[in-house]
Amino acid sequence: SYVLTQPPSVSVARGKTATITCGGDDIGSKAVHWYQQMPGQAPIMVIHYDSDRPSGIPERFSGSNSGNTATLTISRVEAGDEADYYCQVWDSDTEHVVFGGRTKLTVL
Amino acid sequence: QVQLVQSGAEVKKPGSSVKVSCKGSGDTFSTYALIWVRQAPGQGLEWMGGVIPTFSTAKYAEKFQDRVTITPDKSTNTAYMELSNLRPEDTAIYYCARGTILTGWGSWGQGTLVTVS
Numbered sequence: 001s002y003v004l005t006q007p008p009s010v011s012v013a014r015g016k017t018a019t020i021t022c023g024g025d026d027i028g029s030k031a032v033h034w035y036q037q038m039p040g041q042a043p044i045m046v047i048h049y050d051s052d053r054p055s056g057i058p059e060r061f062s063g064s065n066s067g068n069t070a071t072l073t074i075s076r077v078e079a080g081d082e083a084d085y086y087c088q089v090w091d092s093d094t095e096h097v098v099f100g101g102r103t104k105l106t107v108l
Numbered sequence: 109q110v111q112l113v114q115s116g117a118e119v120k121k122p123g124s125s126v127k128v129s130c131k132g133s134g135d136t137f138s139t140y141a142l143i144w145v146r147q148a149p150g151q152g153l154e155w156m157g158g159v160i161p162t163f164s165t166a167k168y169a170e171k172f173q174d175r176v177t178i179t180p181d182k183s184t185n186t187a188y189m190e191l192s193n194l195r196p197e198d199t200a201i202y203y204c205a206r207g208t209i210l211t212g213w214g215s216w217g218q219g220t221l222v223t224v225s
Contacts, residue, residue, distance in 0.1 A: 001170075033212030035153075042203055042216040043153065049211055086153055090209040095167050097143055097209075102152040 002091040004100035011106040018074040020103045022087030025068060030089040032070040034063060037084045046085075047072060074105075082107045110134055112204055112217035119223045125192040128220045130204030132185045141208055144178060144189045146200040147219075156202075159187065160209060194224045 005023040012018040022032060034047040045054050047063035050070065060075045074081055087100040115129040130142065143158030157168035159180050166178045177190045187204060202220045205213035 031210055031212070035213075037153075042219050043205075043213075044216070045207075045212055045214050048214065054214055084152075088153075088212060096169060097145075097155040097158065097213075099145075099153045099155060 001094055001096070002089070002098050004087055004089065004098055006085075006087060006100040006103045008102070009104045009106065011108055012074075012077050013108045014077055014079060016077055018077050018081070018105055020072040020074075020085050020087075020105065022070040022072070022100050023068055024070070024089065027068055027070050027089065028066045030065075030091075032063065032065045033088045034061075034072045035086045035088065036081075037086065039083075043086065077105075077107055079107050081105060110206055110215040112206060112215055114202075114204060114217040114220045117221040117223070119225065120194050122195055122224055124194050125190060126194060126222050127188055127190040128202050128204075128222070130187045130189070130217050132187070132206060132215075134185075138182070140206050142180065142187045142204060142206050143213060144176075145203045145205060147203070148197070148200040151200075153203075156189070156191075191222075194222075196224050198222065198224050 031049050035043040036046045037043040046057050046061045050065040051063040062073045064071050085103045089098050091098050111133045113131045118126050120126050141160040144156040145153050156172050157178050159166050175192050180187045204217040206215040207213035
């Protein structure tokens with residue numbers, strides 16, 4: 001089965017740039033989506049199709065995908081960005097939705 | 109913005125079944141896929157299965173293959189997820205989400221807490 005690997009935690013100072021990676025075999029050939037989940041809340045999509053922002057998501061959120069790594073970048077990080085983040089793809093071989101293992105973003 | 113409204117919290121005994129509903133607004137099932145994702149306490153998101161218009165039948169994760177049934181009711185824009193033979197480790201929040209396999213899951217239900225004890 002297809003596996004997505006995320007770092008368990010990322011820490012960044014307020015106002016700086018946070019980078020969260022998502023590793024997978026030839027992930028660059030897949031569409032990668034990113035979700036933010038605040039404590040006690042349902043996930044919300046912050047990036048879809050590698051780098052597109054859904055309506056209402058700040059421009060500070062951006063994404064890229066190439067080779068074996070997809071990346072979520074959050075610029076000018078705010079305290080309110082502190083949350084869990086998940087990457088996700090569709091594995092066409094197994095016809096399964098696959099989520100990464102979660103990255104907890106801490107804002108210092 | 110599409111709204112997905114799920115049924116309320118449940119407390120179940122081990123060995124029993126639970127059926128969670130997810131009611132969507134608008135054209136939920138004709139064009140879009142609907143999936144179920146669960147989150148055990150303190151854990152990450154886990155895909156259970158879903159109904160995808162491209163395929164004639166629901167798709168399930170192997171882990172749940174023999175215990176979960178996902179059924180859509182197009183007439184009421186409602187999807188159901190039934191999980192049988194419940195175990196304490198099935199205690200989790202269960203989410204439904206709508207979207208497509210290409211663009212991801214842009215609308216999520218509020219979650220349903222299922223406690224098995």
